[in-house]
Amino acid sequence: MSRNTVTLDSDCLRECWITLLLPHLPGLQLAALQRSCRSMARLVEQFKHQALAHPSCSQATSTSHNSLPILARQKPELSFHHARKQLQNDIFEWASSQATNNTVTRQLQASCQDLAEFDATTPQGQTSFRLPRDRRFHCYGCSKKCRSTHPVYVFCCHECGRRFQLNRHLSTDLSDHVALVTGARTKLGHQIVVKLLKAGASVIGTTRYPQDAIALYQRYKEWPAWQSKLSIYPECFDLDIPSISEAAARLSQFAADKFGKLDILVNCAAQTIRVREKVPKLANACNRYGDAKFVEAGAAVNSWSMRLGDLVQPEMEEVYRINAIGPCLMVQQLAGLMKKSSHNPYIINVHAREGLFDVGKGDCHLHTNMAKAGLAMLTKCLKGSRLRTDSGKLFWIHGCDPGWISVDEYYEAGRPWNVPPLDEIDGAARILYPVMKRLKGSFAKTRRHFYLMTY
Numbered sequence: 001m002s003r004n005t006v007t008l009d010s011d012c013l014r015e016c017w018i019t020l021l022l023p024h025l026p027g028l029q030l031a032a033l034q035r036s037c038r039s040m041a042r043l044v045e046q047f048k049h050q051a052l053a054h055p056s057c058s059q060a061t062s063t064s065h066n067s068l069p070i071l072a073r074q075k076p077e078l079s080f081h082h083a084r085k086q087l088q089n090d091i092f093e094w095a096s097s098q099a100t101n102n103t104v105t106r107q108l109q110a111s112c113q114d115l116a117e118f119d120a121t122t123p124q125g126q127t128s129f130r131l132p133r134d135r136r137f138h139c140y141g142c143s144k145k146c147r148s149t150h151p152v153y154v155f156c157c158h159e160c161g162r163r164f165q166l167n168r169h170l171s172t173d174l175s176d177h178v179a180l181v182t183g184a185r186t187k188l189g190h191q192i193v194v195k196l197l198k199a200g201a202s203v204i205g206t207t208r209y210p211q212d213a214i215a216l217y218q219r220y221k222e223w224p225a226w227q228s229k230l231s232i233y234p235e236c237f238d239l240d241i242p243s244i245s246e247a248a249a250r251l252s253q254f255a256a257d258k259f260g261k262l263d264i265l266v267n268c269a270a271q272t273i274r275v276r277e278k279v280p281k282l283a284n285a286c287n288r289y290g291d292a293k294f295v296e297a298g299a300a301v302n303s304w305s306m307r308l309g310d311l312v313q314p315e316m317e318e319v320y321r322i323n324a325i326g327p328c329l330m331v332q333q334l335a336g337l338m339k340k341s342s343h344n345p346y347i348i349n350v351h352a353r354e355g356l357f358d359v360g361k362g363d364c365h366l367h368t369n370m371a372k373a374g375l376a377m378l379t380k381c382l383k384g385s386r387l388r389t390d391s392g393k394l395f396w397i398h399g400c401d402p403g404w405i406s407v408d409e410y411y412e413a414g415r416p417w418n419v420p421p422l423d424e425i426d427g428a429a430r431i432l433y434p435v436m437k438r439l440k441g442s443f444a445k446t447r448r449h450f451y452l453m454t455y
Helices: 010-024 030-053 062-066 080-096 103-107 112-121 158-168 187-198 210-218 244-258 274-278 313-338 366-385 424-431
Strands: 178-181 202-205 230-232 264-267 346-350 396-401 446-448 452-454
Touching (some): 103 112, 112 424, 158 424, 187 264, 202 244, 210 230, 244 313, 264 313, 313 366, 366 396, 396 424
Parallel strands (some): 178 202, 178 264, 202 230, 346 396, 396 446
Antiparallel strands (some): 446 452
């Protein structure tokens, strides 16, 4: 064997194996892949020592006892995850420097009113970010490997970006509809209310902080036109209480007294991270709706980062009440009012990827996953119930996933993206897609990215 033989040690081979395989096996968990690669590395070590013991290796140098002949010893500079994060950073830096309307510059807007103004007045990006010839990124929407990004949805391929932009501001005339949205103050629920108001609907919004919610909506330039259409329920409406049915019954009576019917119910209130919602927020670290932007690095374990050993019964019960039990009892109490609708009433449950069975799962937030799966089962069972109005019209039941619109559930130093690949307006567009498209019928599956139906 020549002194110039190029070699590769087993640790390097394992790292290369993970880097090469993981992008092609999106359903495979990293931990499982690493275990397989560790087993492979042990075989490599065994083969290496057997090969070195062979007489043909007698001329090998002393340094070759730490290496495997034949393969090139060239450890990648970055692991797969580090390389992906670096690529995201490159796209983020490029997109944030553009004086155009794109995913990143939208996320940089300080308030929800700023976002609305920016989205309405700033021209959309026309230039794509193009990677070097030997680099690719995985589209957020379809997971295909791409070299060129969409000019606006800069973490997506061109096909997905065109579809997302086409449906971002999809609307229809809802001037004779009454809608009720839970969680109406912040983020997704807030933007759902805005879309419904722009479509002409009368909207009842619930929140734990009704005065804060009213103050947010009053800052929009459209407030004079919306004021007569928006009714923020005056009580603190919290699904984390032992008497959800009684609270929902009072809400139903409020809606009946004001409108006499209900055409659209959007169950949007949810809990993802307990610590952000239960502790005082810092004024210098808030998102554009006034909530704490990230979990403090030294804070107690939050819902999103909990593992099996971290789970406690009160936390689990709280997550179930808010994400599964609450929506079920809301439908129970409001169904009678919805039966008075002259339309086919819509019940839209806001599903989440965490509640899907056909995607990979890690070891964090087990109880959140379980509760979201329970909400998906509610949607499926409601479809089978075939509810009808007093005039015989079927209820139309849908479960919609808003997509990845937030990284607030992570510790700031550990968030996987600088900004999420979508924003709250994109999420609201996905939730209201069945309403805006007047989709007939009910669907037991979860609707993702407008068209994809999955469990």
